[in-house]
Amino acid sequence: MGIPVPQEVSLDTLLNITEGWYSANAHEETCTNGDVADRVGISDRYVSRQNDFFVRLGILSNEGRGKMLTDAGRKYAEALRYGRDDARQYLIPL
Numbered sequence: 802m803g804i805p806v807p808q809e810v811s812l813d814t815l816l817n818i819t820e821g822w823y824s825a826n827a828h829e830e831t832c833t834n835g836d837v838a839d840r841v842g843i844s845d846r847y848v849s850r851q852n853d854f855f856v857r858l859g860i861l862s863n864e865g866r867g868k869m870l871t872d873a874g875r876k877y878a879e880a881l882r883y884g885r886d887d888a889r890q891y892l893i894p895l
Contacts, residue, residue, distance in 0.1 A: 804857045807850065816881055817841050818851055819860060822870050823878035831867035858892070 807815070821841035825832040834845040834852070841848070852868060855861040860874035870878055873892070880888035 804854065807854050810851060815851065818848055819855070819874070819878045820882050821848070822861065822868070823875065823882055827868060828870045828875035828878070831864040831869055833867050
C-alpha cells in the first residue's frame with residue numbers, strides 16, 4: 802500500500818513547499834510551518850496540512866514543535882532548488 806497523495810494540492814505546490822523547507826534552512830535546523838510559508842508565499846496552515854505526507858514519505862522528520870529535512874529530503878530539495886534533473890533518484894530509496 803502506497804502513501805496517499807494529499808487531495809486538492811498540485812504537484813507544483815508540493816515541490817514548492819519541499820523547496821521552501823530547504824530555503825528555510827530545515828536541513829540544518831528545526832523550522833516551523835511559518836518559516837516555510839514566508840518563503841513560499843502561502844499560509845502556514847496550508848504548509849501544515851502537507852506535513853504528514855512529507856513525514857510519511859521520509860522527506861521531513863518531526864523535531865519537537867518543528868520539522869527538519871531528512872538526509873534524503875535535503876538531497877531531494879537541494880536538487881529541486883538548483884534544477885538538477887536527478888532529483889527523483891533521492892526518492893527511490895524512500
